[in-house]
Amino acid sequence: MIAVDWGGSNLRAYRLDDHGRVLGQRRGEVGALACDGQHAQTLAGVIGDWDDPLVLLCGMVGARGGWIEVPYVPCPAGIATLAAGMVELGTHAGDALRGRRLWCVPGMADHRGAAADVMRGEETQVAGLLAQLGPGRHDVCLPGTHSKWVRVEDGAITGISTALTGELYGLLRRHSILARSMPATEPPLDPAAFDAGLAAARAGGGLLHDLFGVRTAALFARFEAEALPSYLSGLLVGHELQPALAGAADGPAHLVGSDALLERYARALSAHGRTVQRHREDLAALGLYRLARARFG
Amino acid sequence: MIAVDWGGSNLRAYRLDDHGRVLGQRRGEVGALACDGQHAQTLAGVIGDWDDPLVLLCGMVGARGGWIEVPYVPCPAGIATLAAGMVELGTHAGDALRGRRLWCVPGMADHRGAAADVMRGEETQVAGLLAQLGPGRHDVCLPGTHSKWVRVEDGAITGISTALTGELYGLLRRHSILARSMPATEPPLDPAAFDAGLAAARAGGGLLHDLFGVRTAALFARFEAEALPSYLSGLLVGHELQPALAGAADGPAHLVGSDALLERYARALSAHGRTVQRHREDLAALGLYRLARARFG
CATH class of the missing domain: 3.30.420.300 (2-keto-3-deoxy-galactonokinase, substrate binding domain)
Structure with a gap:
């Protein structure tokens, strides 16, 4: 076939x-x-x-x-x-x-x-x-432009939750005030800046507020311009993860996607104390x- | 002078x-x-x-x-x-x-x-x-492209919290997948759709997830296309308000801005059980x- x-x-x-x-x-x-x-x-x-x-x-x-x-x-x-x-x-x-x-x-x-x-x-x-x-309950995360969190229970798909993470990253990266402080081409992941974004997302200020922190990070030179996209990425992935994990099953989160994206999600899930299992795209x-x-x- | x-x-x-x-x-x-x-x-x-x-x-x-x-x-x-x-x-x-x-x-x-x-x-x-x-503690909200929440204590400004609400509304309204379902020109506020957005923001799914709900609202014709911008606006204002009000003072929230914007914020604050006092722009x-x-x- x-x-x-x-x-x-x-x-x-x-x-x-x-x-x-x-x-x-x-x-x-x-x-x-x-x-x-x-x-x-x-x-x-x-x-x-x-x-x-x-x-x-x-x-x-x-x-x-x-x-x-x-x-x-x-x-x-x-x-x-x-x-x-x-x-x-x-x-x-x-x-x-x-x-x-x-x-x-x-x-x-x-x-x-x-x-x-x-x-x-x-x-x-x-x-x-x-x-x-x-059998049992499992959470599958398929990150991307529209990240999907799929709940599986005893061999059936029982829930879907989509997050606009990738699309919002692109919009903010290209069209927002935050774009002015960032390099035009995508730099490699800066792990420290990504982790700082994850941590900021957990502080409870809300995503709309945290996004302005990318602007002030540039204003006060908290990070190099090359690290700002990673900080933004950490913020967004962190804000995707928190509600997704709030009602998640025990056991590993199952990740399906490209290596580069899974690297970020595995890092973020690990920061939330979760183990992961990666699967072929x-x-x-x-x-x-x-x-x-x-x-x- | x-x-x-x-x-x-x-x-x-x-x-x-x-x-x-x-x-x-x-x-x-x-x-x-x-x-x-x-x-x-x-x-x-x-x-x-x-x-x-x-x-x-x-x-x-x-x-x-x-x-x-x-x-x-x-x-x-x-x-x-x-x-x-x-x-x-x-x-x-x-x-x-x-x-x-x-x-x-x-x-x-x-x-x-x-x-x-x-x-x-x-x-x-x-x-x-x-x-x-x-004297005492007061919260002043100046909504806009970048909404400012300013804390005042005994005659001094003691805290600032910015939310990217207005800018994100514009980006999503013009450049995102959500824009495809919406009329190009800004329709008048649809209060029911705005309130539904406020309510969705309180459900705990997170902003990145809630935004995809604008897409499915169009897909399943939950609202007319003319009402979708109001639903999006309610979502964003609701997500701005929640962390801003988490540590807010008792008493009225002080609003400074244009009549049209203050109308929305007063409505949202009222849905959160807060009284407001409006001030000249x-x-x-x-x-x-x-x-x-x-x-x-």
Whole structure:
């Protein structure tokens, strides 16, 4: 089968054998919301010469404005419920992919709070983890532009909490008064400044107040300009972590993402006295395999 | 005398009589940091035909990058200390203002926390309030791009806490994923959506998480698009208020600012069970008068 994780900024395709092992891997640079109706042609351009008939997709490709809008499956949901919520692309598949069976995985929604929460793509990454996590309660953190905290209980996804951490970092880094004191290109992580940001986030002044501390840190030369982005990053990650950990399970926090991001989150979680377990970023391939097995045997 | 409140975006000049009453009022549209060395000419263009010899200035005109950098006076400071920290512009005054005595009020800094806090201009507005506040402890809130919470104890300014509320609202409103769901022009306040934002801020999920709730509110049509900016505003003001009120004094919160902003803050403070007292936005004129009397009799 072919597993496709098609997000807002790129596409990752995996060719899998009958045991879910990755035989080949490719990448496309067209985001699922920027395809202008050319999803079939775009996908065919990446996987056209892989002749496997079954293609499973997850991610923003199933969002409004993507290829096909697949309704959100509400929490709680495990592999079976997610597999049952998959939608066949049918006539959407077009000529370029004739003869294929294309299915798209639903996103998930959490309606427990006054404000709903959602994810698309991350449910499939977590689906790839479920067997490994086993019974009991677990917290999975997938940091990024929109960081997702996913609660797993006894093999089912039971809660979603999103934090705008990465997006806000980018906005403040580029467009705010804080940007004026910072170098334009991203310097390497300054661990001491990052830790100082984490500590400031715990002082109880609130994020809106703490952000102004980046300005005064520049004003009074508390840090070099090169260290200010790390201080800002520590502040934001610290403010993401505090409410996320307030009701978290015992045991390690499960981290899924790029090495550079996980390095920061592992450091922050460790400062909060939490152990972490890191997982491969390409978990979506395994998740899609598990969903295919659950639906089609 | 002439009192000039020269901030980052405009200049307000007041001609005062010997009792501090406002005889005339003018406005210039050139910010103190955007004058390109032409401060004297710019000011002369506004007040040139008022022949009072004494001119007192406050605000960003005294910041690095302004007309003259006046060192911050640390907390605590009352009228006498602020007046003693004023700096004469001397030869900076230039030809256009020959024969005038120009003095600039210092900003204030609060070094109590790990991250310092500062203000320039607001100390003078609060100086105009001090006599009226009387003994005991009071909290003054000056909402804006950078909201200032100023603590007053027995006639002295003893603490400063800044929140990036207004700036973050603008960034999110224009540049974030949340902007896509909102009308481009600013709709009138939707009180119900604003209150829902205030309530969400108290739920303990943290600001970074709550912001994503604006996205899902659009996704699930919880509010009309016209109401989303009010929901975002309620979230941000709510998150500003919580830490600010955590250690606040009893008695009314003193609000200084524009009617539209004070309306929102009064509403939010009332939702937190606090009474408010509103004050005129042009308090800086009175503050400059009091500082002139303290320094020059």
